[in-house]
Amino acid sequence: MLDHLIKGATVVDGTGEPAYTADVGIRDGRIAIVGMTTEEARTTEDAHGLVLAPGFVDPHTHYDAQLFWDPYATPSLNHGVTTVAGGNCGFTLAPLNPARPEDADYTRRMMSKVEGMSLVALEEGAPWSWHSFGEYLDALEGRIAVNAGFMVGHCALRRYVMGADAVGGQPTPGQLADMLALFHEAMDAGAWGLSTTQSSTHSDGDGKPVASRHAKPAELLALAKAVGEHEGTQIEAIVAGCLDQFSDDEIDLFVEMSAAAGRPLNWNVLTIDAAVPERVPRQLEASERARKAGARIVALTMPILTPMNMSLGTFCALNLIPGWGEVLGLPVPERIARLRDPDVRAEMLRRAGSKEAGVFRRLANFGRYVIGDTYSAANEGLTGRVVNDIAAERGREPFACLVEICAADELRTVLWPMPTDNDPGSWALRAETWQHQDVMLGGSDAGAHLDRMCGAPYTTRFIGDCLRGRKLATLEQAVKMLTDDPARLFGLRERGRIVEGFHADLVLFDPERIDAGKATLVHDLPGDSPRLDSRAIGITAVWVNGVEAIRGDVVTGAVPGKVLRSGRDTRTVSTK
Numbered sequence: 001m002l003d004h005l006i007k008g009a010t011v012v013d014g015t016g017e018p019a020y021t022a023d024v025g026i027r028d029g030r031i032a033i034v035g036m037t038t039e040e041a042r043t044t045e046d047a048h049g050l051v052l053a054p055g056f057v058d059p060h061t062h063y064d065a066q067l068f069w070d071p072y073a074t075p076s077l078n079h080g081v082t083t084v085a086g087g088n089c090g091f092t093l094a095p096l097n098p099a100r101p102e103d104a105d106y107t108r109r110m111m112s113k114v115e116g117m118s119l120v121a122l123e124e125g126a127p128w129s130w131h132s133f134g135e136y137l138d139a140l141e142g143r144i145a146v147n148a149g150f151m152v153g154h155c156a157l158r159r160y161v162m163g164a165d166a167v168g169g170q171p172t173p174g175q176l177a178d179m180l181a182l183f184h185e186a187m188d189a190g191a192w193g194l195s196t197t198q199s200s201t202h203s204d205g206d207g208k209p210v211a212s213r214h215a216k217p218a219e220l221l222a223l224a225k226a227v228g229e230h231e232g233t234q235i236e237a238i239v240a241g242c243l244d245q246f247s248d249d250e251i252d253l254f255v256e257m258s259a260a261a262g263r264p265l266n267w268n269v270l271t272i273d274a275a276v277p278e279r280v281p282r283q284l285e286a287s288e289r290a291r292k293a294g295a296r297i298v299a300l301t302m303p304i305l306t307p308m309n310m311s312l313g314t315f316c317a318l319n320l321i322p323g324w325g326e327v328l329g330l331p332v333p334e335r336i337a338r339l340r341d342p343d344v345r346a347e348m349l350r351r352a353g354s355k356e357a358g359v360f361r362r363l364a365n366f367g368r369y370v371i372g373d374t375y376s377a378a379n380e381g382l383t384g385r386v387v388n389d390i391a392a393e394r395g396r397e398p399f400a401c402l403v404e405i406c407a408a409d410e411l412r413t414v415l416w417p418m419p420t421d422n423d424p425g426s427w428a429l430r431a432e433t434w435q436h437q438d439v440m441l442g443g444s445d446a447g448a449h450l451d452r453m454c455g456a457p458y459t460t461r462f463i464g465d466c467l468r469g470r471k472l473a474t475l476e477q478a479v480k481m482l483t484d485d486p487a488r489l490f491g492l493r494e495r496g497r498i499v500e501g502f503h504a505d506l507v508l509f510d511p512e513r514i515d516a517g518k519a520t521l522v523h524d525l526p527g528d529s530p531r532l533d534s535r536a537i538g539i540t541a542v543w544v545n546g547v548e549a550i551r552g553d554v555v556t557g558a559v560p561g562k563v564l565r566s567g568r569d570t571r572t573v574s575t576k
Contacts, residue, residue, distance in 0.1 A: 002027050003546060005041035006508065009052035014484040014497040016476050024052055026504045029546035029560075034500050047508055050540055053479045054498055055082025055505030056459045057486040059440065060236075060268050060300055062086060062115050062448035063148065064093050069125035069526050072145045072555045076446050076456040078536040079516060080507035082544045083147040083487075083495060083564070084446070088236050088268070090197035090212040091115060092153030093126070094136035095182060097160045104128050106159065109205025113315070116449035120527030134189030141563050145549045147505065149490070149564035151236055152186045154196035154212035154223065166211035167204065176219060183226050190565025192490070193233035193263065194223050198250075200240045201320045217253060224257040232491050232570030235265040242267050244358035245279055251286045258295035262575055264489060265290075269443035270301035271359055272433055274425030280433055287438035296575040298489060300443040301433065303462040303481075305419045307519070308453040309372060310363070312339065312403070313411030316452060321360045323351040332411055339403045349399060362420050367391060367398035371405065372414030373521075379408050386418075431472040434481065440489060441481045450531035457516030457534040464515035464538075475511070491571040492564070504546035513538030 002025040011034065012019045025033035025041060033039065061084045063073050073084055086092075091111060096103050112119040130136040133152055140148065158166035161179045171179060187193070196212045204210050227233045235257055239250045246254075258265040270283055283299060290297040310316050312328065312335070319325045327338050327348065338344050351357060352364035367388035374382055382390065382405060391401035406413040433439055441462070444455035459482055465471075466478040473481070487496025494502045517535035525531055535553060542550035547560035564570065 002032060002039055002041035003043070004548075005037070005039075005044045006047045006052055006506075007044060009047035009050055009508065010511075011498055012051055012053045012476055012479045013499065014054040014480055016480040016484070019051070019476060024498065024506070026543065026546045029504055031498060031500055031502050031504050034498060049510070050508050051475070051511050052498065052506060052508050053080070054483040054496055055507055055542065055544065056080045056482045057083045057490075057492070057496060058444055058446060058456075058459075059085045059266065059442035059486045059489070060088050060444060061446040062088060062091070062117075063446065064150065065111065065117060065122055065126050066447045067140055067144050067148065068127065069121065071143055071559050071561070072549070073148075073447070074555070075454070075534050075536065076444070077146055077542060077555070078539065078550055078553050079457045079460045079534075080509065080536070080539060080542055081146065081456070081459060082505035082507070082542065083149075083492065085149055085151070085192070085490065086447070087150035087153055087192070088195050089114070089202070089238050090154045090195050090210065092133075092150065092156045092195070094130050094133045095156055095160045095186065096131050097163070098131045100163060103159055106205065107156070110155070110210065113205045114202050114210065116452055118450065118525050118527065118529035121525040121529045125526035132189065133186035133191055137190055137563050137565065143559055144561040144563070145544060145555065145559045146561040147495070147544065147564050148561060149192045149566070149570070151193050151195035151234070152183060152191045154194060154215065155210050157183055158211040158215070162211075166214070167208050168214055170214070170216065171219065176222060180222060180226050183223060184229070187227070187230040187233060187566060190563065190568065192566050192570065193227045193230075193235055195236040196220060196223070197238040198240065199238045199242065201243070202238070217256070220253065220257055221260050224260040227263055228261040231567040231572050233261075233566050233572070234263055234490060235261055237265055237267055239267075242269070243271070243360075245282045246286055251289055254286050254297050255290045255293050255295050258290055258297055258575060259293050264296040264298055264573055264575060266298040266300055266440070266489065268300045270299040270433070270439065272301060272426060272430045273362075273421040274423060274429050275420065277429075280429065284436060284438065287436070290575075294575055296438065298438050298440050300440055301430070302443050302455065302458055303430065303434070303441050304458045304465070305422060306444075306453055306455045306458065307416055307419070308449070310369070310415040310417060311411065311413065312406045312415075313413070317360065317363060321352050321363065322354070322356050324348055335411065336407045340407065342400070345399055345403065363417055365417075365420065366402050368418040368420075369402060370416040370418060372416050374405075375409040375412045379405055379413065427470055427472060434473065440485055442486060450525070451521065452532070454519040454532035454534050457536065460509075460514050460536055460539065461516040463509075467511050467514065489573060491573040493569055493571055504543055506543040508540040508542075510538040510540060
């Protein structure tokens with residue numbers, strides 16, 4: 001007898017092949033039947049007119065902490081994501097050195113700064129009961145609703161071995177050996193491989209460059225070589241050029257790391273903008289060079305525009321514009337005074353538009369900002385309005401006008417920059433770039449930057465756009481890009497397709513309605529901390545390992561997810 005039978009669904013199986021109508025039966029967590037059947041089932045549902053697809057795989061998340069207070073990984077699970085990759089960008093909650101209890105506090109403050117996680121939620125929502133990476137994985141086992149695999153963060157490895165010297169220091173030969181032993185231990189326990197960052201935007205809770213930014217190529221290559229000694233492992237890496245365009249040295253480093261490991265290296269995120277036509281070919285040159293060297297470099301890119309709000313009052317992407325951090329890091333009264341100084345504003349605008357600002361130049365058109373939440377009588381009625389229009393009414397230059405609006409709210413005003421790359425040329429370039437063999441959809445950052453952005457719904461929004469919007473890909477292509485492609489990159493065993501014998505990770509949706517609702521601010525984190533959430537539209541149900549986890553955008557309370565461990569749950573994806 002089947003556990004559950006989904007009758008008459010339009011099956012889009014993840015392979016890219018044309019959709020077909022079939023019954024799909026689930027038994028013991030697996031897909032038991034694909035095709036018409038008369039076998040009895042404990043429960044049955046009619047899925048005529050609905051699409052059944054494999055569960056989506058999100059290759060770049062930061063759910064490392066959230067899964068402890070939210071085992072459902074919301075809103076990703078609501079939007080059909082059944083498998084998440086965590087531990088990215090060099091940042092993980094483990095390992096922690098038992099001889100230094102203060103390292104847990106350092107890690108929490110670092111995660112709060114670099115990934116925009118609520119410090120209160122980190123302190124109150126996770127047990128912090130582990131030391132080894134294996135103990136961290138064990139702490140999640142049996143209590144999550146999604147499947148989750150985790151890289152080991154380079155910063156944690158350095159901190160464990162080197163202590164405070166991890167920031168600014170170089171390991172002795174003995175310390176490097178200890179780091180490698182610790183890394184091997186983590187991969188033996190099921191870590192997916194190494195994540196590291198050399199990005200100039202990543203600073204710790206003390207404002208200093210995070211630990212992995214101090215690593216020299218020899219250290220990175222030693223760790224990469226260790227990755228290749230374990231089955232089913234990967235590398236994920238970030239450098240400064242990921243945000244705009246790689247330097248030759250950065251490309252060489254990526255190629256050498258992937259070649260040393262004999263494993264794919266993925267990076268985040270390829271920004272596609274027709275106004276900067278040279279960016280895509282330059283970024284994909286890394287992949288071309290890699291293939292010639294027996295390596296593989298995969299670029300992640302988002303298939304939707306994910307708005308990120310800004311503020312002059314709290315840390316955000318504006319702080320990362322060269323020269324802006326010095327002003328925006330001042331106490332609020334002094335910050336307001338400096339922002340009101342015309343000479344200061346002029347210099348800030350000059351720096352924001354300079355070549356050194358890189359991708360952050362996109363944030364410099366302040367007339368195209370939309371005013372979000374406001375907090376003063378002076379700003380009543382401005383929510384939803386464009387700064388250019390307000391500035392014209394007031395006879396002010398747009399940035400000066402924006403500063404005055406924010407000053408009236410003591411800099412608490414929420415600002416939404418309108419995207420600069422929402423033009424037909426940019427969308428055509430995206431559709432072309434998605435066809436490249438080393439480009440993969442992803443980069444949601446789900447679980448991070450919680451009150452600034454909500455990238456988790458990219459799956460439903462993209463499919464809705466493919467069905468009823470721009471139609472830049474067929475439904476079959478879109479589903480493959482969200483399921484089988486990332487599953488194959490990570491070497492996931494028996495996931496990513498609707499095939500008899502595969503794990504029953506499934507999402508059933510209405511093709512006429514599937515979409516994502518507008519991001520709204522909710523206060524549901526530990527300590528009543530805020531985050532942006534988005535309702536899933538048109539999702540009928542989501543199954544993880546054959547168990548219903550979502551029905552009608554509501555979690556069922558079941559926790560059928562698995563901690564996916566390298567080797568056991570992943571196979572090696574060689575670059576050869």
